[in-house]
Amino acid sequence: MDAINGGSYHGPSQMSLIDIIFPGFSIASASAHQLLAGNLDSYTRLLCTFGMFVLFARYAVRYIWEISEASTIYVSYYDEAYDMLVDWIADQPFVHNAHSLIARVRSTQRTNNLYSTKKKPLTFSPWDGSFLFWYNGHLLVLHCDVKEHREDLRISSIGLNANILKSLIEECRENYIKNTQRKVSVFENREGEWKKARLRPVRPISTVIMDNEVKDDILRDVDEFLDQDMQGWYAERGIPYKRGYLLFGPPGTGKSSFSLSLAGKHELDIYTLQLSNISDTTLMRLFAELPPRCIVLLEDVDTAGVGRRDSVDADQDNESKSAVTLSGLLNVLDGVSSQEGRILIMTTNHIEHLDEALIRPGRSDKKVHFKLADQNISTQLFHTVFKQLPNQKQCNEEYDDETVQGLARDFASKLPEQVFSPAEVLSFLLERKKSPYDAVSGVESWVAKAKC
Numbered sequence: 001m002d003a004i005n006g007g008s009y010h011g012p013s014q015m016s017l018i019d020i021i022f023p024g025f026s027i028a029s030a031s032a033h034q035l036l037a038g039n040l041d042s043y044t045r046l047l048c049t050f051g052m053f054v055l056f057a058r059y060a061v062r063y064i065w066e067i068s069e070a071s072t073i074y075v076s077y078y079d080e081a082y083d084m085l086v087d088w089i090a091d092q093p094f095v096h097n098a099h100s101l102i103a104r105v106r107s108t109q110r111t112n113n114l115y116s117t118k119k120k121p122l123t124f125s126p127w128d129g130s131f132l133f134w135y136n137g138h139l140l141v142l143h144c145d146v147k148e149h150r151e152d153l154r155i156s157s158i159g160l161n162a163n164i165l166k167s168l169i170e171e172c173r174e175n176y177i178k179n180t181q182r183k184v185s186v187f188e189n190r191e192g193e194w195k196k197a198r199l200r201p202v203r204p205i206s207t208v209i210m211d212n213e214v215k216d217d218i219l220r221d222v223d224e225f226l227d228q229d230m231q232g233w234y235a236e237r238g239i240p241y242k243r244g245y246l247l248f249g250p251p252g253t254g255k256s257s258f259s260l261s262l263a264g265k266h267e268l269d270i271y272t273l274q275l276s277n278i279s280d281t282t283l284m285r286l287f288a289e290l291p292p293r294c295i296v297l298l299e300d301v302d303t304a305g306v307g308r309r310d311s312v313d314a315d316q317d318n319e320s321k322s323a324v325t326l327s328g329l330l331n332v333l334d335g336v337s338s339q340e341g342r343i344l345i346m347t348t349n350h351i352e353h354l355d356e357a358l359i360r361p362g363r364s365d366k367k368v369h370f371k372l373a374d375q376n377i378s379t380q381l382f383h384t385v386f387k388q389l390p391n392q393k394q395c396n397e398e399y400d401d402e403t404v405q406g407l408a409r410d411f412a413s414k415l416p417e418q419v420f421s422p423a424e425v426l427s428f429l430l431e432r433k434k435s436p437y438d439a440v441s442g443v444e445s446w447v448a449k450a451k452c
């Protein structure tokens with residue numbers, strides 16, 4: 001018969017209720033009772049004394065903490081300092097002793113070699129509670145305050161001098177910068193606030209294939225705009241220090257890839273927005289919170305309901321709508337907030353659907369046409385896939401650069417001009433990446449099939 005059926009179960013005792021308020025009380029009092037009664041051997045007595053010491057020391061530290069003056073640093077969930085601190089905490093030994101943890105699958109962003117780690121590695125962080133830890137000889141407390149979808153962090157130290165807290169955050173910042181080198185941080189809108197959504201590896205701009213003259217022109221323009229003397233130059237003339245680009249062309253021609261590469265080249269963060277699911281008010285707030293020197297990427301602006309003025313006149317009661325209106329967008333683009341070094345990139349597949357007001361100079365200073373693959377683009381794509389890189393022998397066949405150049409020209413001559421997007425051509429080539437000869441011999445039948 002088990003204990004319950006046998007009647008030896010008495011329900012929650014008075015002792016266990018006290019335990020809820022003072023964890024460990026019943027054990028401590030039982031040990032104290034045994035000690036005082038003197039009916040323990042010396043080893044058990046030592047153990048009991050030590051246990052009681054640890055228990056009381058815990059309460060004493062908390063008590064001292066509560067009555068003493070403390071310095072605190074608050075870190076908001078929506079600030080990048082949160083990412084810095086969370087990354088640092090994940091590698092600290094005190095995490096192993098934390099009583100309340102959140103488990104997360106460590107994103108591949110922080111794993112340089114995808115094959116060197118186990119599948120879906122986990123990372124643990126303290127969650128919803130207070131945690132004591134030592135930092136450079138100082139005892140600190142990390143408080144994790146969970147509210148709905150977010151968690152704000154606080155770190156406190158005894159005493160009114162916050163220097164130790166500042167140096168901890170500074171160390172987190174340095175670690176974070178080291179870990180995010182050669183990566184582009186992409187921020188997105190989360191409930192009306194910017195939040196870092198992912199890290200993308202930097203893609204060299206040379207791998208985005210387009211007309212060389214067009215590419216050089218826009219790269220030169222961006223270089224000049226970001227030159228360190230330029231901010232003063234704009235300020236002296238009273239011109240808002242911002243630049244806008246409109247990238248237009250069919251899907252799969254490299255507009256997004258180019259934007260990311262540009263961010264990587266200039267070590268800028270990208271702030272990306274879907275205009276179709278935010279209001280004018282949210283858009284205004286998000287633009288006001290942009291940091292200086294960044295890229296704002298508005299993708300597919302034509303699909304966001306901010307097309308031509310004549311087609312949206314009926315929708316001007318924007319506050320009741322969830323999508324941004326044309327006038328709302330024009331207001332933030334012209335607004336005085338967030339002008340310090342802001343590069344705006346708008347992309348569209350249909351420039352003809354956009355209102356003149358949106359694409360006039362000042363809002364779109366340069367319009368860049370991303371075209372379907374012509375002979376030149378196809379040749380370069382072929383070369384990108386099959387060129388032999390030093391120390392890299394991933395192909396079965398041996399061929400030198402000259403052979404690849406010749407095959408590339410052959411390949412491009414068999415493709416019709418401006419029918420396929422670079423994305424389609426690249427996809428075809430990647431399927432045959434083991435042999436450039438297969439790519440050349442298979443292209444005509446692929447074209448014939450694709451045209452049907």
Ligand SMILES: Nc1ncnc2c1ncn2[C@@H]1O[C@H](COP(=O)(O)OP(=O)(O)OP(=O)(O)O)[C@@H](O)[C@H]1O
Pocket residue numbers: 207208209210249250251252253254255256257258348349370422423424426
């Ligand atoms: N010009 C190009 N050079 C190199 N790669 C390209 C080019 N165009 C497209 N690609 C490849 O095709 C894929 C899709 O490209 P991307 O998303 O940049 O196109 P997009 O023009 O932004 O398309 P959409 O208009 O649908 O957003 C990417 O993986 C990219 O590597």
